[in-house]
Amino acid sequence: MMDEEKNIPVKNRPKAPTKEVIMEIKDLYKSFSGHKVLNGFHMKLHKGENLVVMGKSGSGKSVMIKCLVGLIQPDTGYISVMGKEIKNLDRETLDELRSDIGFLFQGSALYDSMTVRENLEFPLRRHKEKFGKQTDTQALVVEALENVGLAHTIDLMPEELSGGMKRRVALARTLILRPKIILYDEPTSGLDPITSKEIIELMRNIQLKYGTSSLIITHDVDCARVISDRMILLVDGINYAEGSYAQLSQSKDPKIEAFFKK
Ligand SMILES: Nc1ncnc2c1ncn2[C@@H]1O[C@H](COP(=O)(O)OP(=O)(O)O)[C@@H](O)[C@H]1O
Numbered sequence: 368m369m370d371e372e373k374n375i376p377v378k379n380r381p382k383a384p385t386k387e388v389i390m391e392i393k394d395l396y397k398s399f400s401g402h403k404v405l406n407g408f409h410m411k412l413h414k415g416e417n418l419v420v421m422g423k424s425g426s427g428k429s430v431m432i433k434c435l436v437g438l439i440q441p442d443t444g445y446i447s448v449m450g451k452e453i454k455n456l457d458r459e460t461l462d463e464l465r466s467d468i469g470f471l472f473q474g475s476a477l478y479d480s481m482t483v484r485e486n487l488e489f490p491l492r493r494h495k496e497k498f499g500k501q502t503d504t505q506a507l508v509v510e511a512l513e514n515v516g517l518a519h520t521i522d523l524m525p526e527e528l529s530g531g532m533k534r535r536v537a538l539a540r541t542l543i544l545r546p547k548i549i550l551y552d553e554p555t556s557g558l559d560p561i562t563s564k565e566i567i568e569l570m571r572n573i574q575l576k577y578g579t580s581s582l583i584i585t586h587d588v589d590c591a592r593v594i595s596d597r598m599i600l601l602v603d604g605i606n607y608a609e610g611s612y613a614q615l616s617q618s619k620d621p622k623i624e625a626f627f628k629k
């Protein structure tokens with residue numbers, strides 16, 4: 368039996384997301400020199416869910432995700448991850464929590480002067496405590512690379528990789544800490560359609576294998592169609608509409624329709 372909407376055999380689809388909230392944002396506001404970027408954005412990510420946030424270029428998607436991981440300080444807002452409000456956490460607890468959140472940056476953000484292996488070892492060194500002292504780093508690096516089909520690139524430099532391979536290595540680096548939540552910022556941007564499809568397929572496989580919950584930021588309609596359990600459309604810094612891909616893509620609201628025009 369096939370799930371028509373997603374063209375994925377039903378038996379291979381992840382279990383239905385639960386209602387357990389694993390990450391939440393309320394009333395998120397952020398301005399830069401008087402320019403309002405986020406204007407009350409809110410969201411709940413449920414355990415096991417793929418939540419897609421779509422918004423035009425420059426609409427504040429990356430700012431939102433950076434607020435989530437503490438790279439940008441919001442003006443006001445409530446952010447909680449796995450039941451803990453991040454504002455109230457001491458450094459140590461925050462660091463521990465961060466190791467449970469994988470972040471695939473827009474672009475790939477690999478360290479150009481490091482080999483693939485060293486790029487993957489980097490988060491392991493930073494979060495040593497997660498796996499204990501006896502960790503077999505080599506085995507973890509190889510497993511992460513195998514997950515993205517690139518074990519053979521372990522000793523290459525980023526410049527020796529294609530754009531799609533770099534993105535996959537970046538994904539392996541995100542996976543190496545076995546995050547419970549993965550944040551994807553434009554995972555398919557700048558890639559050709561076939562490579563984009565491969566990345567989306569990998570994202571699905573990862574969710575199946577590890578049961579992760581994902582927040583995916585994109586303006587790629589195909590990506591949203593294939594991967595989303597639920598979507599939020601971001602307009603003027605706040606949620607404009609929410610629903611499944613099927614619901615939203617049939618809307619006659621001009622602002623919503625605009626998102627689905629190619
Ligand atoms: N660190 C910053 N300082 C000043 N302005 C910023 C900063 N980061 C983002 N912006 C501005 O915020 C707006 C939203 O940016 P961004 O979140 O990157 O958009 P996108 O939705 O394309 O990811 C843009 O106008 C951008 O110029």
Ligand SMILES: [Mg+2]
Pocket residue numbers: 428429430473552553
């Ligand atoms: Mg962005």
